[in-house]
Amino acid sequence: MIKLIATDIDGTLVEDGKLDLNPEYFEVIRKLRSRGVIFLAASGRQRASIEKVFTPVLDEMSFISENGTCIYSKDYQYVDKIQPEVVKAYLEDARKFPGCEVGINQDNMGYFENIGIYQHLVNDYGYRGKLVDNISDYAHDVCKISIFHHNNAEKAVGSEFIESWSRIMHVTVSGKLWVDCANKGVTKGSALKHFQDKYGISPDETLAFGDNINDIEMLQRASHSFAVANAREEVKEVANFMTASNKEDGVLQVLKAVIRGELC
Numbered sequence: 001m002i003k004l005i006a007t008d009i010d011g012t013l014v015e016d017g018k019l020d021l022n023p024e025y026f027e028v029i030r031k032l033r034s035r036g037v038i039f040l041a042a043s044g045r046q047r048a049s050i051e052k053v054f055t056p057v058l059d060e061m062s063f064i065s066e067n068g069t070c071i072y073s074k075d076y077q078y079v080d081k082i083q084p085e086v087v088k089a090y091l092e093d094a095r096k097f098p099g100c101e102v103g104i105n106q107d108n109m110g111y112f113e114n115i116g117i118y119q120h121l122v123n124d125y126g127y128r129g130k131l132v133d134n135i136s137d138y139a140h141d142v143c144k145i146s147i148f149h150h151n152n153a154e155k156a157v158g159s160e161f162i163e164s165w166s167r168i169m170h171v172t173v174s175g176k177l178w179v180d181c182a183n184k185g186v187t188k189g190s191a192l193k194h195f196q197d198k199y200g201i202s203p204d205e206t207l208a209f210g211d212n213i214n215d216i217e218m219l220q221r222a223s224h225s226f227a228v229a230n231a232r233e234e235v236k237e238v239a240n241f242m243t244a245s246n247k248e249d250g251v252l253q254v255l256k257a258v259i260r261g262e263l264c
Contacts, residue, residue, distance in 0.1 A: 002258060003205040006040040006192055011211035012228050012246055016175050017124045019052050026056045028255045033060040042188045044174040044214055047072060047108045052126040067214050068191035069143035069182045070107050076198050079107045080186045084139040090181055091136055094147050097157050104135050105144040111135045117148040145181040153179045173213040189217025209251045210235055226254055
């Protein structure tokens, strides 16, 4: 019996950066909650942005935000923080790449020194954020560092940067425009395990959906793991099942099957 459903947002439920979720999801979430199923949005986004996507059903939701560094439910909260000296060293390296802009994220608050990333996250994603002269001055209590590039962040920083920093931190591609960094071992999957342990829910009782590299560990924590059709190949290889693309509301199709009793 499924007791916990966790889903990514960007690329899985909606197109990257969008806030307008198909309203059918809200009714389905209400039905699932009425049956005692926990519904968990698990995203690289800030919680303020996630809440804008699910405004009509906020009271029915729990959240994993900032790629697993922040967990929030009505009776359980957790934030994982990076050491300030590590934040500053990472920023120094990340600033070397032409076209890349860097932001730091505390629990539900972001700091940015470039107008591009600021406008993209605050105006498009609905983040809470502040434009400052030097984000290194705000290196305390940081849970996630984000590198943004207007075309392709993974290509802009290159494999050498990702591999080098991955030796001491968890560096992951969160979408075409994003490379994110958190403490080693902190992922959507580790956050989902926190949740499962807190509420006594096993992987066999967990359903999860994703599309990108930062979803892989979360999918590995769910026996009922689904990649959407538009997912990266690495994600499809990890997932146990496939569903239709985000444009075809593939997640919604599976959730309706759960309600009908076709996926228990």
